[in-house]
Amino acid sequence: MSAITPTETSTRAELIDSQLARAGWSKQRKMLLEEVLLQIAIPDQPYGKDQFADYILLGSDGKPLAVVEAKRTARDELAGKRQAADYAEAIKAKTGIDPFIFLTNGKEIQFWDRDRYPPRKIAGFYTRDDLERLKHQKQYALPVSEVSINADIAGRDYQNEAIRRVTEGVDAAKRKFLLVMATGTGKTRTTIALVDTLLRAKRVQKVLFLADRRELVRQAMSEFKTHLPNESLSRIEGGATTGARIQFATYPSMMQVYQRLSVGCYDLIVADESHRSIYQRYKAIFDHFDAIQLGLTATPTDYIDHNTFELFDCGDGLPSYYYSYEQAVADKNLVYYRVLDAQTNFQLQGIQGDALPEPLKQMAKDQGVELDELNFDGSDIEKGVINQGTNDAIVREFMDKCRKDARGLPHKTIIFAVSHAHAKRLYESFNRLYPELQRQGMAEIIDSHMERADATLDDFKYKTMPRVAISVDMLDTGVDVPAIQNLVFAKPVFSRVKFWQMIGRGTRLHTDKATGEVKQDFLIIDHWKNFAYFKLNPDGELDHPSEPLPVRLFRLRLEKWSLLHTQQFDTQSAVEELQAMLAALPRQSINVRPHWDELDQLLVKWPQPDHAAIEHLSKTIAPLMRLAPLCGLDELQFRVWCERLTIAWLKTDDAEQLKVKQRIQEAIASLADNIPEVRKVQEQRAWVATPGFWDHLDLLRLNNLQATFAPLMRYRTAVLKTTVEINLPDAITQRSWIIYGPSGEGAFAESYREQVEAWVKRLADELPALAKLKNGENLSDEELDSIASTLNQADLFVTEDTLRKAFENQNAALPEFLRHILCQDARLPDREQRINQAFETFIAQHGYLRANQLNYLRAVKAAVLRHGRITRAALSEPPLSRVGRVEVLFPQQDIEELIAFANQWVDDAA
Secondary structure: OOOOOHHHHHHHHHHHHHHHHHOOOOOOOOOEEEEEEEEEEEOOEEEEEEEEEEEEEEOOOOOEEEEEEEOOOOOOHHHHHHHHHHHHHHHHHHHOOOOEEEEEOOOOEEEEOOOOOOOEEEOOOOOHHHHHHHHHHHHHOOOHHHOOOOOOOOOOHHHHHHHHHHHHHHHOOOOEEEEEEOOOOOHHHHHHHHHHHHHHOOOOOOEEEEEOOHHHHHHHHHHHHHHOOOOOEEEOEOOEOOOOOEEEEEHHHHHHHHHHOOOOOOOEEEEOOOOHHHHHHHHHHHHHOOOEEEEEEOOOHHHOOHHHHHHOOOOOOOOOEEEOHHHHHHOOOEOEEEEEEEEEHHHHHOEEHHHOOHHHHHHHHHOOOOHHHOEEOHHHEOOOEEEHHHHHHHHHHHHHHOOEOOOOOEOOEEEEOOOHHHHHHHHHHHHHHOHHHHOOOOEEEOOOOOOOHHHHHHHHHHOOOOOEEEEOOOOOOOOOOOOOOEEEEOOOOOEHHHHHHHHHHHOEOOEOOOOOOEOOEEEEEEOOOHHHHHHHOOOEOOOOOOOOHHHHHHHHHHHHHHHHHHOOOOOHHHHHHHHHHHHOOOOOOOOOHHHHHHHHHHHHOOOOOOHHHHHHHHHHHHHHHHHOOOOOHHHHHHHHHHHHHHHHHHOOOHHHHHHHHHHHHHHHHOEOOOOHHHHOOHHHHHHHOOHHHHHOOOHHHHHHHHHHHHHHHHHEOOOOOOOEEEOOOOOEEEEEEEEOOOOOOOOOHHHHHHHHHHHHHHHOOOOHHHHHHHOOOOOOHHHHHHHHHHHOOOOOOOOHHHHHHHOOOOOOOHHHHHHHHHOOOOOOOOHHHHHHHHHHHHHHHOOOOOHHHHHHHHHHHHHHHHHOOOOHHHHOOOOHHHHOOHHHHOOHHHHHHHHHHHHHHHHHHO
């Protein structure tokens, strides 16, 4: 064996030993062995060659679990890959055990599970428990694709395909997946069925489910408990961890504890609502744990950030599986929406005191508001001006136009308010205008300001009352209440992703158990022209990702350092500030470890501020600062302002100085006066408020400003913004019904349907062909063409397509619609529903089907719905041939079964 160099010895002693100890590997407890002599087999040498493995990690039975091959920090950790494989083969030959392999140079660690995966970078060493759990999986796991999916949990065809896309990927050694499924299509149930399949295949044993809000965690945990009642479930909250098989946490809660958990703690991590914030704020969680990772989102693929695709290894912008809202509606798995666009007079015209009618001018004066105070655009309502009359108009419009049940009460509704104060004002409008209904608890505020909001939300979900939830943010995403039939946008929305999530609250299918009423669609009342906004701005407001404050602070200090050097100021204190930030970085983070050598060098000797050095520090080192546990956000923000002020002073940028000066003065003025630490600097506070402080700025004064007040920013108190409050009567003055999609012009579905029905009944007395149809007689093609030509006239422009939209039936033909209108007992065909049901039953009976087979079957179902019976030749022709080659996907006997079954659908559904 070659002698170990001193640098390799120091790497092991100073870095690797401590990293192993952190993972619980103790020499004293005989959990690991060092410098173990092994005989390596070499071709043509019968006795092989003796070599020493750096470390062997032992299981609780004293047998080898893993080999650790160490290299000095200057070498690539993968350099010892072949060497470690030889050691593993020697152990396997001697003991029958194929150990795991760790390859490390002290900075980087690669984990190699040779049977199943290539080497992969990990954040630290596995614990003994982790490795023994992994060993158990290797020994007993089944191919996941051979384990049937529990149709009682997720039995729909697209759900099965989504699951198979993941399970087939797991069998093919993939470890990251992204499922994009429209809100209401059962992402959580799909996930539960997937977890169940992986558990039964013994492919995973410990699962972590992450969501961005406590309510979503609670909801997911409840669903898991319903469908997997025998699994141990627990919630991570308040810094406490658990040992349950399936654990649930919000992202912030996991950020508090993840560094205390081993990198191999979980086999599967499910990340709910995986969009931009996950990558920006919580990527450290996914970097830390070495687990199969599954991202879930309802965001349409066009609006998913490329970083999210990258996080889940979908580099080509294609998720592992995509089931869109449009497809779900076409498949009758979700319902569409209808939109009532309604604005009040003040929303359209604004509130200008001089332009008000005399009675309203007098009303304003009586309320103590001067007319010259009233100079607001419509967009200022609920921001610069609060007018209770506008809220009354919104509530009246809702009660007048909303979807109601047989008792005349609104169906379940969410009203999206601007703020808690706005929600309270809307609630007060309900109390004042409809006291008899409010006595029954019809409308309630459900947001984070209300105590026991979770209990009120449960009442909204499961009880008759409340019917209306007035909410701020809490119900915008993720909340599952299928009975919702009304959404009221009482606030503007600028994020396309958020807008779609809010619409998704109403898309779920629902049948009222008491009445049997089936939800056909749902109503959106839009008071802020959100639909018009996104029509003009398809991407919504440009989403500029906010730079984390520690990163921003570091980059500003780099700029200050450069300017100080250029203007020949002393740079020592600026360098010390930058070095102090570097010293605060968590050294054991997987993101920081590759930069150890450079960080050590920067802490000893800072470079000259040339362009190349600043560019490198800004692009490579600054992003690491997001990981640093620095001070609180208020203090960080104040330090950022102070650095901006210093840079503006160095650049003699008077406009920037004035802007930042105002923010700094406001922050210092907002400090709580009754705090002893604040009282000590009362004289300095008074001085900063005078012009004299700002007229004679210098570096010393700027540095003292930051040093004195930044640590006190945690004592800031909220400063209330000045708004004008008034109560002038307002009313809806512009209203237009919108049917989204190509469904006629300027008519809401019910209204359009009523007009068409009335017109067709009048025409029945004039057109002999319609009279024949009413009597049950068949019509010739010429007679049908004549009727179609008569109907397709202004102002209704009735066609077979518009009737399909209005009656929510994609399969009926023109004669069937007309017969339905003219004959009370002529029901529209429900053929599609019966075919869908037969298809789901077929899928459940064939639980072994692969994802590509399920995808092909869905295409066959669509072809049957469109064309009727199918032939063997049709399976090999477009459009089916574009989905896949049937003879490759299915054996011959299955093809015959498929044809027989497909045509049975037609016969059974006829």
